[in-house]
Amino acid sequence: MKKDVRLTKKGLKSLLSPLESDVLTILWKDTKEMHVRHIHNKVKKKGIALTSVAVALDRLHKKKLVARKMKSCRGGYRYSYSATKDRSELERSIVEDSVNRLIDNFGSVAVNYFNEKFSRRKK
Amino acid sequence: MTPLYSSPSCFQAVDLVTPDKMSVVIISVIIAVFSLLLIKKERFSTKSKIGLIYLHLSALFFPFIFLSTQSACGVFCSSCSNNIPSLIMHALPTTLIVSTLGGFIFVPAYFTLTNRKSRIRDKEISSFVNKYSRILNIKKPVVYAVDKSRPVAFSYRSIKSAIFLSTGLLEITSKKEREAVLLHELAHIKQRSSAVKFSSHILKIFSPLSILVGFHHDNNKEELDADEYVVKMQKTSSHLNSAKRKIKEYNSL
Numbered sequence: 514m515k516k517d518v519r520l521t522k523k524g525l526k527s528l529l530s531p532l533e534s535d536v537l538t539i540l541w542k543d544t545k546e547m548h549v550r551h552i553h554n555k556v557k558k559k560g561i562a563l564t565s566v567a568v569a570l571d572r573l574h575k576k577k578l579v580a581r582k583m584k585s586c587r588g589g590y591r592y593s594y595s596a597t598k599d600r601s602e603l604e605r606s607i608v609e610d611s612v613n614r615l616i617d618n619f620g621s622v623a624v625n626y627f628n629e630k631f632s633r634r635k636k
Numbered sequence: 637m638t639p640l641y642s643s644p645s646c647f648q649a650v651d652l653v654t655p656d657k658m659s660v661v662i663i664s665v666i667i668a669v670f671s672l673l674l675i676k677k678e679r680f681s682t683k684s685k686i687g688l689i690y691l692h693l694s695a696l697f698f699p700f701i702f703l704s705t706q707s708a709c710g711v712f713c714s715s716c717s718n719n720i721p722s723l724i725m726h727a728l729p730t731t732l733i734v735s736t737l738g739g740f741i742f743v744p745a746y747f748t749l750t751n752r753k754s755r756i757r758d759k760e761i762s763s764f765v766n767k768y769s770r771i772l773n774i775k776k777p778v779v780y781a782v783d784k785s786r787p788v789a790f791s792y793r794s795i796k797s798a799i800f801l802s803t804g805l806l807e808i809t810s811k812k813e814r815e816a817v818l819l820h821e822l823a824h825i826k827q828r829s830s831a832v833k834f835s836s837h838i839l840k841i842f843s844p845l846s847i848l849v850g851f852h853h854d855n856n857k858e859e860l861d862a863d864e865y866v867v868k869m870q871k872t873s874s875h876l877n878s879a880k881r882k883i884k885e886y887n888s889l
Contacts, residue, residue, distance in 0.1 A: 549807045564882050567808050568889040571785040583783055588814065589756045589806040590781035 520611065525600075528607050529576075532561060532569045537578060541600055546582070546593035570594055578603065661699040668695035672845055682828045682858070689835040696843055697734075741794065751800065752783040764815060765799070765822070768869070772826045779818070781806060787883045791821040792830035799825070808886065813879035816866050820876065823862035832858070 519527050525534040539555050540547060553566045570592075573579035581592040598606070615623045671692040675685055756762075756779045769776040777797035782788075787805035792798060799821045801814075809817065824830065839846050867873045 562885065563808050564886045565889060567785065567804060568886060571804070574785070583754060583781065583803055585754070585757070587758065587760070588811060589758050589761060589779075589801065590754060590803050591807045592785070592803055 525603070525607075528603075529573075529578075530569070532556070532565060533573055536566060536569045537573060537596060537603075540579065540594060540596040546595045548584075548591050548593050552594070657703070660702060664695045664698045664702070668692050668843075668845060671695060672843070675839075682832050686828065686831050686835050689832075689839050692845075693839065693842060696845065745794075748798065751780075753780040753800065754783075755779070756781050756801070760811075761814070761818070765818060768819060768822050772822055774822070774826050777822070777825055787886050789817045789821055790830075791824050792834070793825045793828050797825050804886070805883070808882050809879050810875075812870070812875040813882070816870060816876040816879050819866040819869050820862045823865035824858065826865075827858055827861060829858045829862070 521527075525537065529537065535556055536552055539552050543551075549563065549567050549570060552570070553561070553563045556566060557563075570579060570581070574581055574594075578597055579594050580597050581594050583590050584593050612627075671688045674680070675688045675692065680688065761779055765779055766776050774793075775797055777791065777793075777799050779799045779801065782800050782802045784802040785804040786802060787808060788800075788802045789805055790800050799818065801817065805817065806814065863873075863876060866876045870876070
């Protein structure tokens with residue numbers, strides 16, 4: 514994960530924009546592949562434009578959280594999207610990334626702190 | 637003429653600098669400069685501009701080819717005659733063939749091969765393109781969907797003309813908006829806009845004189861003409877405008 518995790522934000526929003534996180538949640542709920550208009554139908558009540566959904570999907574694709582395939586359809590071609598990781602996998606990778614960064618930055622101080630913290634919890 | 641070394645007929649040495657040859661070179665350079673200055677004039681049609689660009693390039697490169705056929709080894713292993721008209725007969729077609737192949741075949745082919753694309757076989761799109769190609773009196777272009785999320789559309793006119801629509805564009809546009817985009821591209825094919833653009837690029841790459849003269853091709857007129865055609869055919873500008881708005885919106889996000 515190349516993008517910085519913003520730990521001031523809760524859950525998925527620490528990594529993704531609110532729309533990206535909504536889009537990904539929709540993709541997780543629906544197991545089948547979806548296209549941009551399907552997803553837009555589910556968020557348009559919030560006044561979100563189709564182009565914004567398309568941009569969010571493209572950003573998720575660039576972050577490798579969404580896979581897409583070009584499919585022939587009426588009117589030419591369109592992408593069908595599916596999530597590459599499920600929620601727990603993604604959340605785990607966010608935690609892993611954050612912890613690794615702390616260890617990279619502070620080395621033994623961070624490792625000692627985690628040891629203390631977890632040994633205290635075990636007691 | 638004194639041969640510098642003895643060799644088979646096509647390896648004869650000849651004098652490069654003679655008044656006759658130098659006058660051919662100077663005339664060629666004058667034609668190159670004059671044609672470049674004419675390209676800058678706004679009033680010329682697209683066809684004339686393309687013609688002038690290739691005239692410029694041909695005139696610019698002609699002296700090199702001309703003199704190379706004059707050097708010790710004939711480029712085409714032709715016998716090294718010292719006859720000016722026969723040398724022009726050799727050099728000029730070569731220059732024209734090279735520049736035409738570059739501009740109309742190699743560059744479009746490179747353009748087509750470097751994009752991941754799939755041919756659109758949708759009946760509605762196919763019959764729409766067929767209908768307006770007939771109205772515009774152009775060969776029906778092939779329509780491709782390019783694997784790109786950014787909404788873009790472009791076209792070129794070559795042996796086989798083609799229109800490229802990105803999948804991102806197909807996703808976010810309605811049927812009427814798509815038709816507006818297709819009409820816009822068909823108008824470009826009719827105008828030979830791509831040929832002017834390709835030729836202008838080639839001119840900028842290969843002609844040092846184009847920098848000195850400050851050559852700049854303005855696409856605005858062609859864009860406006862293509863838009864005008866869309867409005868004329870659809871009898872409204874709303875579909876074209878909403879397609880443009882969506883593209884702008886996407887790019888601003």
